[in-house]
Amino acid sequence: MSAVPGTVATGRPRALQPQQKYLPLFATGVLLVLMYGAGVLRYDGFSDTQVVLNVFVDNAFLLVVAVGMTFVILTGGIDLSVGAVVALTTMLSASLLQEQGWSPYLVLPLVLLIGALLGLGMGCIIHYFEIQPFIVTLAGMFLARGLCYTINTSSIPINDPLWTSIAQQRIRFGGFFISVSVLIALAVVAIGIYVLGYTRLGRNTYAIGGNPQSALLMGLPVARTRIAVYTISGFCSALGGVLLSFYMLSGNSLHAVGMELDAIAAVVIGGTLLTGGSGYLIGTVLGVIVLGLIQTIITFQGDLSSWWTKIVIGVLLFAFIVLQRTVARRQP
């Protein structure tokens, strides 16, 4: 492709740098405020705080998956297998709990481990055999979906006591409520922000995304970091799958079809550069809220069909990618 100029983070330090670095994040914030403001002005009951909380309740699983995706995209890679891994996790949990009668305390760590192992395997193939992440995770996606279908082609309901109690638990405060999933998702976001901002792994992630050659020459552990981000993404997908199974209380091989695209869209709308090396997890959170608000507005509007969600997401994706290009292009 035509030569892509260096990413924002790798450019020469300039006085304007901070503003430019935060520009996509800022744009997302403005968009969010505009959308929310328009919603409040237009629809009765939109200003209810519970509406915002419901965005989190309904998208907790997407948030967790998007956190993993942010790590991968920051290194300049991509993970197309997340949706399939989410589906595989719901399917495995449902099958083990319902059909095999396993204890939930055994199933929970097991499915998380399987997700992480899948990510680890893909990361190893990507790094050691130098195959494009896109194609490896595509194979991973085929594999995970195929495994779903071999477990069962129909939906399996979950009525395990632990699962249902977590699913129905409402954390109430001042007349509002959130679900346990939201707490888990927020915890994942907090850990993610800590890891990316304050640990060596986080710095290495940014460094590899900025310029893998330089990172290697600087003696950073490129192999370990790159494999780690795919493992993190696999783990986050599995955790997202667990949260989705709390939300749906069923395992289905058709769960989360196309979720990888929602996750990528959330990350991009959140201002993370797709070329890697620049972006913030908080932007991803904003991106997920934007996607959630689109759905909420379409629900409130009532006469718009759900396919408008896809079109609006596509338009937003376009707008933010063009924004990224203009920001990146201003770099020398």
Place this chain on the structure above:
Amino acid sequence: MAGVLRHRFFWPVATLLILLASNLFFSPDFFAVDVRQGHLYGSLIDIVRFGAPLILVSLGMTLVIATGGIDLSVGSVVAICGALACLQISGLSDQNSVVGVLLAVGLALGLALLLGAWNGLLVAQAGIQPIIATLILMVAGRGLAQLITDGQIITINSSPYKLIGGGYWLTVPFSILVALVVFGFALLLTRRTALGLLIESVGGNAEASRLAGIHAKRIIFTSYVFCGLCAGIAGLMISSNVSSADGNNAGLWIELDAILAVVIGGTSLAGGRFSLGGTVLGALIIQTLTTTIYTIGIPPETTLLFKALVVTVVCLLQSPAFRAKVFRRRRRPPPAQPDRQQQPKVEVPA
């Protein structure tokens, strides 16, 4: 013998033959082809007939990948074009009117060209990474297709339209002829003119080609337009075969199958080298794999597992790093690099 073994089509053809032959155990008359009512019938014909849309999409994808890009939106283009054509035809007072059907087909293909041009503009002019640029249409396109069909499945009853995907012409399924014509056209343009060379040059290094005086942007743009057109024709075929348009499921995941076909055919995902014949072989292998799974009686759901296995193995074999690590001692000629076999190889001390 060594020459045959080293031919770039040896492994794809061998895979295809093994797959085909394995069907003999499960249905002995697998290779039987007979003529009924002036139409060719048989499992082999079915493979090509149902594989025709995939062949078309893969041909377009080959050229895009050869320029170093990728087009994820083909599945959505398939859905959109099928939807538009069916919507047009369902609005006709006489659905069997040839002029009306031709108009609908023309409209749908026009839209396909536009969608391809949109991708081409984003990639060539705006300079956005291809995977991301086409992701936009992939996400929004499904929504557009549903917008066109209003979320319903449009069923039509038009015999001229039925011809495109399910009809016969001169005893041969019409879809096979269309795929052949497009294949011949692409082959002629890329191998009998300099276009193929230019595409490979752009895929190898767009910037260097531009400096050498090649209109790199124009070539990239054209390849996306061609890819869009191929996807559009495939969309017509798929919707015509089932006489209906389904915005949600038409062409779902066909982009992945197409990329797989291209990779199996020996085209490198890095760009700069392509083989249209290899792609057709690749598409046939995938279709045969699907058909074989049906004949053997394995649950069709496991098709995805097999595809995952095939993608992994093919990509590993194509990866220089993998070959260097696994086949270090044997120095096997790389199957995906046919053009370079003549040159003396640089040996890496093991």
